[in-house]
Amino acid sequence: MNLETFQFSKSAKKLNSLLIIIPMVLLFIGVYGGLMQTLFRAGIIQSDPFMGGDYYKGLTIHGVLNAIVFTTFFAVALGNALIPYSLKMNLNTKAAWASGILMLVGSVMAGVVMLMGEATVLYTFYPPLKAHPLFYVGLTLLVVGSWVAFFNWIPMYLKWRRENPGEKTPLTVVGMFTTFIVWLIATASVAVEILFMLLPWSLGLIDEVNVMLARTLFWFFGHPLVYFWLLPAYVMYYSFMPKLADGKLYSDMAGRLVFMMFVVFSVPVGTHHQYMDPAIGSQWKLIHGIFTFAVALPSLITAFTLAASLEYAGRQRGGKGLFGWITKLPYFDKEKWFFSYLISGLIIFIFGGISGIVNASYQMNTAVHNTAWVPGHFHLTVAGPVLLAFLGGSMYLIHQFMGKPVKMKGWTLSVPYIYTIGVSIFSWGLMRGGLLGMPRRTNTGASYANPESVLYQPDWMPYIDITVIGGIIMFLAIVIFVVAFFATVFARSEVTAEEPKVTFPITAPLHNEPSLWLRNFKPFIIIAIILIVLSYTPVIYDVLQSTYDGSLPYSPNSPVPLR
Amino acid sequence: MGNTDQSTEQEDFQPKGAIAFFLILIVMYTVMWFSLYFELLGRG
Numbered sequence: 001m002n003l004e005t006f007q008f009s010k011s012a013k014k015l016n017s018l019l020i021i022i023p024m025v026l027l028f029i030g031v032y033g034g035l036m037q038t039l040f041r042a043g044i045i046q047s048d049p050f051m052g053g054d055y056y057k058g059l060t061i062h063g064v065l066n067a068i069v070f071t072t073f074f075a076v077a078l079g080n081a082l083i084p085y086s087l088k089m090n091l092n093t094k095a096a097w098a099s100g101i102l103m104l105v106g107s108v109m110a111g112v113v114m115l116m117g118e119a120t121v122l123y124t125f126y127p128p129l130k131a132h133p134l135f136y137v138g139l140t141l142l143v144v145g146s147w148v149a150f151f152n153w154i155p156m157y158l159k160w161r162r163e164n165p166g167e168k169t170p171l172t173v174v175g176m177f178t179t180f181i182v183w184l185i186a187t188a189s190v191a192v193e194i195l196f197m198l199l200p201w202s203l204g205l206i207d208e209v210n211v212m213l214a215r216t217l218f219w220f221f222g223h224p225l226v227y228f229w230l231l232p233a234y235v236m237y238y239s240f241m242p243k244l245a246d247g248k249l250y251s252d253m254a255g256r257l258v259f260m261m262f263v264v265f266s267v268p269v270g271t272h273h274q275y276m277d278p279a280i281g282s283q284w285k286l287i288h289g290i291f292t293f294a295v296a297l298p299s300l301i302t303a304f305t306l307a308a309s310l311e312y313a314g315r316q317r318g319g320k321g322l323f324g325w326i327t328k329l330p331y332f333d334k335e336k337w338f339f340s341y342l343i344s345g346l347i348i349f350i351f352g353g354i355s356g357i358v359n360a361s362y363q364m365n366t367a368v369h370n371t372a373w374v375p376g377h378f379h380l381t382v383a384g385p386v387l388l389a390f391l392g393g394s395m396y397l398i399h400q401f402m403g404k405p406v407k408m409k410g411w412t413l414s415v416p417y418i419y420t421i422g423v424s425i426f427s428w429g430l431m432r433g434g435l436l437g438m439p440r441r442t443n444t445g446a447s448y449a450n451p452e453s454v455l456y457q458p459d460w461m462p463y464i465d466i467t468v469i470g471g472i473i474m475f476l477a478i479v480i481f482v483v484a485f486f487a488t489v490f491a492r493s494e495v496t497a498e499e500p501k502v503t504f505p506i507t508a509p510l511h512n513e514p515s516l517w518l519r520n521f522k523p524f525i526i527i528a529i530i531l532i533v534l535s536y537t538p539v540i541y542d543v544l545q546s547t548y549d550g551s552l553p554y555s556p557n558s559p560v561p562l563r
Numbered sequence: 564m565g566n567t568d569q570s571t572e573q574e575d576f577q578p579k580g581a582i583a584f585f586l587i588l589i590v591m592y593t594v595m596w597f598s599l600y601f602e603l604l605g606r607g
Contacts, residue, residue, distance in 0.1 A: 250578060250581075300585075303585060303588060304581055304582075304585045307578070307580070307581035307584045307585060308578035308581035310581075311578050311580045311581045312576055312578070314580075315576070321580075322579060322580050322583055323580055323583070323584075324580075325580055326580070350588065350591075353592075354591075354592045354595045354596065357592070357596060358595075358596060358599050361596070361600075363603065364599055364600060364603050366603070367599065367602060367603045367606065368599075435602060510576065
């Protein structure tokens with residue numbers, strides 16, 4: 001492959017390496033917590049043998065470290081890598097380091113109080129569950145750090161536009177900016193929730209908190225968070241995957257359209273997580289449900305565009321017939337190990353997508369709401385395509401920024417396939433159990449999976465056992481990855497006469513449409529804001545008009561308020 | 564010469580396999596969605 005290169009400063013390389021290595025350690029702690037969840041739920045363990053503490057502490061650590069900390073670090077690292085690379089401009093390393101330090105301090109702060117058992121509030125941190133104030137401060141610093149990273153890229157982009165009038169912004173930059181525009185809009189609401197509600201409540205400055213308002217503000221953030229996870233994966237799908245398969249991107253315009261659709265539709269959808277909540281009119285929930293279907297469209301466009309790009313690649317590699325190209329893709333080529341992470345994630349996402357559409361279908365949601373179906377679904381999205389793309393991306397970034405050869409390539413290549421088998425078994429068990437009524441979040445091991453309990457549900461047991469098998473396979477895949485990752489980190493550097501340059505497998509388009517109407521973010525951001533105002537004003541109004549008392553703080557282990 | 568090759572390449576390629584894949588995907592999604600829908604109806 002003939003690839004363009006760019007020379008990053010040593011400081012930028014060091015920062016980006018740390019932004020990958022530190023969250024990898026945290027990810028592993030979170031993944032360990034995930035394995036413990038399956039054992040807790042099956043009744044195999046009653047307390048964590050290594051970290052100590054109960055089921056809910058582990059569940060919180062698993063969710064926060066894996067779904068919020070790891071993903072945010074990776075998205076920032078990918079932006080710090082792709083934006084300078086694509087624009088051929090150096091990063092302002094002082095601002096980038098400030099962002100990294102804020103994120104690190106915040107994550108450590110939140111991590112420590114979670115490990116101490118002082119923030120057992122799950123990753124949604126819904127009140128009335130109350131965490132230690134440092135948990136909320138830590139999350140705030142993590143988010144502010146990611147904002148600083150984004151604000152650091154904006155002057156680079158504006159300078160590039162001034163210097164390159166009339167040129168199309170590289171698709172990688174469009175994708176990363178889309179990711180952080182969605183993130184910036186979404187995190188504004190959770191900043192309000194934390195700074196004006198949860199933090200003062202946790203500090204004891206106010207006695208009660210409006211639970212419904214907090215939940216609504218959380219889901220204003222919580223569903224776009226899904227796209228904050230998915231979009232960096234989409235950047236890698238569109239920009240890297242066809243090139244890794246020796247192909248081209250079927251349509252550059254399709255990629256740009258998809259990203260702009262995410263800007264427009266990512267946010268006015270959050271109330272579909274609150275279909276069963278009181279206080280919000282069903283007509284407003286329905287509108288959010290319709291927008292959720294709209295936001296499925298860019299994913300369907302992506303499915304076709306990537307299939308066409310891979311078909312082109314497969315035919316270039318000798319594929320014949322309607323589906324012969326599928327067999328010609330480099331699934332087991334050790335030198336293209338990154339491809340296996342992206343393609344496995346896409347296969348998993350086929351099932352993550354349809355299960356998400358079921359969740360968003362208003363009436364059908366009643367069949368799956370708060371059941372194990374839901375974690376079954378989101379392990380096919382955030383813990384499927386997102387995790388695998390981010391793992392592959394982490395390995396690629398560390399290989400580039402540290403100038404180290406990828407070690408254990410055969411094992412590295414095998415990880416996504418082993419993981420795909422594991423997550424398929426795991427999610428099927430959860431979803432099937434969920435359809436029988438098996439709840440999410442609840443420690444079934446202490447009740448429904450305990451033969452001595454009056455709540456014992458023997459018909460759920462096969463599915464609970466299946467999740468244990470799937471969870472163990474997923475865990476083994478991650479162990480293999482982490483070993484290969486740190487073998488790469490500690491490998492000897494590749495000897496070169498000069499400082500090694502960084503390169504990415506950027507795909508050329510097959511159809512490079514002018515796409516003049518897709519070249520400016522501004523109109524799409526304006527449409528997004530209009531939709532947000534129209535969809536959320538009545539929801540917030542309903543919540544504020546409802547008559548119910550505020551709530552005192554609780555922990556998950558006691559029905560008695562904490563004060 | 565390069566441009567001619569590229570335009571020929573673009574004109575020649577028809578993503579028939581991707582279209583078939585996409586149609587199968589939509590049919591599969593429809594079947595899966597309705598299977599859950601009938602599950603819901605079955606609960607009365």
